[in-house]
Amino acid sequence: MSIEDRARRLADDPFEFFGGSVNRMGSIPRDEMLDLQLAGLRLRFDELRNKIPMLKKLADEQDITEIRNIDDVVPLLFEHTMYKSYPPALLQKGRFALINKWLGKLTTHEIADVDVSDCKSLDDWLGVMETTPLRITHSSGTSGTMSFLPHSADEWEVLGRSMKMTIMQRFGQEHVSNAPVHIIFPNFRSGYNGMLRGNDMYAKHIAGGEENFHAAYPGHMSSDVLYLAARIRAAQSRGTLDRLEISEDMRVRKKEFEQLEADMPYHLQSFFKDTFSKLKGKRIWASGTWNLMHGMATSGLARGQKNMFSPDSIILSGGGAKGMTPPDNWQQDVCQFIGIERLTMAYGMSEVFAHNVMCSEGRYHLVPWIIPFVLDPETSEVLPRKGVVTGRMAFFSLVARRAWGGFITGDEVTIDWDSRCECGQTTFHLAPKIQRFSEKTGDDDKITCAATPDAHREAMTFLSNLAA
Numbered sequence: 001m002s003i004e005d006r007a008r009r010l011a012d013d014p015f016e017f018f019g020g021s022v023n024r025m026g027s028i029p030r031d032e033m034l035d036l037q038l039a040g041l042r043l044r045f046d047e048l049r050n051k052i053p054m055l056k057k058l059a060d061e062q063d064i065t066e067i068r069n070i071d072d073v074v075p076l077l078f079e080h081t082m083y084k085s086y087p088p089a090l091l092q093k094g095r096f097a098l099i100n101k102w103l104g105k106l107t108t109h110e111i112a113d114v115d116v117s118d119c120k121s122l123d124d125w126l127g128v129m130e131t132t133p134l135r136i137t138h139s140s141g142t143s144g145t146m147s148f149l150p151h152s153a154d155e156w157e158v159l160g161r162s163m164k165m166t167i168m169q170r171f172g173q174e175h176v177s178n179a180p181v182h183i184i185f186p187n188f189r190s191g192y193n194g195m196l197r198g199n200d201m202y203a204k205h206i207a208g209g210e211e212n213f214h215a216a217y218p219g220h221m222s223s224d225v226l227y228l229a230a231r232i233r234a235a236q237s238r239g240t241l242d243r244l245e246i247s248e249d250m251r252v253r254k255k256e257f258e259q260l261e262a263d264m265p266y267h268l269q270s271f272f273k274d275t276f277s278k279l280k281g282k283r284i285w286a287s288g289t290w291n292l293m294h295g296m297a298t299s300g301l302a303r304g305q306k307n308m309f310s311p312d313s314i315i316l317s318g319g320g321a322k323g324m325t326p327p328d329n330w331q332q333d334v335c336q337f338i339g340i341e342r343l344t345m346a347y348g349m350s351e352v353f354a355h356n357v358m359c360s361e362g363r364y365h366l367v368p369w370i371i372p373f374v375l376d377p378e379t380s381e382v383l384p385r386k387g388v389v390t391g392r393m394a395f396f397s398l399v400a401r402r403a404w405g406g407f408i409t410g411d412e413v414t415i416d417w418d419s420r421c422e423c424g425q426t427t428f429h430l431a432p433k434i435q436r437f438s439e440k441t442g443d444d445d446k447i448t449c450a451a452t453p454d455a456h457r458e459a460m461t462f463l464s465n466l467a468a
Contacts (some may be wrong), residue, residue, distance in 0.1 A: 007039035011398035015161040022169040026425035040398040052103040057462045061455035074382045075451045077406035084148035095127040107150035122223045137197045144234025159353045160201030180208025184286040191221030194350035216271040225257045283284040284309045287316040294330040297337035307339030318346045351407045359423040364430040371396040380450040391413040
């Protein structure tokens with residue numbers, strides 16, 4: 001089989017490529033992985049260059065027609081701000097047909113003509129878009145607006161399948177089980193934001209069905225309410241709350257959300273009590289940011305509950321609640337309550353379809369279908385792919401097949417390009433300390449596009465020009 005055919009297999013279905021084995025994935029020879037990544041990158045570029053309007057514009061401006069080396073793609077990596085570059089008034093006024101026209105420049109799917117004329121709210125619009133091949137994910141909107149990521153249903157399916165390997169197994173274990181497990185999720189069952197969007201895949205591929213998925217709140221988290229809360233926080237930070245326009249309908253929903261928040265502690269206590277009594281001693285899977293996991297643990301420990309579940313249970317965590325600092329003992333508390341030796345910590349984000357899991361040596365290992373780049377934080381020029389390097393993290397996701405997989409993050413990371421990790425894995429690995437540049441500098445993180453300034457300016461003008 002040619003390297004091109006093998007690269008396609010890796011990009012289209014990593015789980016199948018590695019035979020569902022994390023040991024095979026973590027033992028891939030480094031040279032083979034690099035060859036597959038370059039071949040996969042060329043494959044995706046050739047397929048998508050002229051099908052994603054924004055990518056075509058950016059490539060045309062810089063006369064990029066082929067990828068010879070991995071670093072050739074760096075000028076085509078998208079800034080995170082690209083996914084919220086629509087005029088904010090469109091979302092505030094519910095101009096969803098124009099939002100579709102904007103979003104259509106970031107995907108291969110034809111969505112400009114999707115009938116959204118009856119949509120009166122963000123929830124309405126996202127519901128209609130579920131009837132298309134897209135499964136749009138939005139950010140929390142902490143800046144006062146929301147990013148919209150045009151992921152597809154088939155891409156979510158790839159993520160769900162891969163998790164049976166990356167999350168359900170641990171490198172070095174000879175005997176692993178992909179048998180369905182009960183999922184405990186201390187949040188809403190569904191929603192369109194990054195934390196909730198993946199629940200359908202978790203239920204299908206990890207729990208083996210809805211009967212094994214136990215959510216604290218069985219309903220759907222309103223994106224309209226999340227957006228309203230974000231706008232209120234942004235207005236408060238700017239001192240313009242008195243000028244914030246809120247419709248009467250949203251005022252009513254705001255009150256409903258405030259009541260829901262007030263009732264959450266009671267509902268959570270009831271949820272934990274009922275769920276823990278039913279699932280005690282069983283193998284479970286739970287995921288969430290540190291504050292959710294620690295809140296669950298401290299609630300149980302306060303009632304004298306320890307070692308509640310099977311020792312092969314999996315608790316997935318990573319990231320955290322913005323503006324909150326985790327206590328030093330939070331992981332120990334969670335492990336003591338659940339009855340496991342250690343948590344499964346992972347580094348990832350909504351823009352990239354991968355969970356990069358921390359190994360036994362405390363290093364985050366990057367899955368082979370993610371091509372890492374480290375950029376100069378000031379210029380976004382790519383830094384050498386050798387030695388130990390610290391800078392801005394950027395990715396290219398080979399599994400992205402309907403949208404462009406290149407993305408520049410706001411994270412400062414340290415990567416070891418050369419050394420093999422003490423855990424035995426051959427893949428690239430990151431130091432455990434990952435910090436947002438905005439937290440480090442104390443202000444907004446201004447990402448410089450790796451494209452030439454003129455090319456970037458022309459491309460962003462094209463994206464935001466809804467008449468084009």
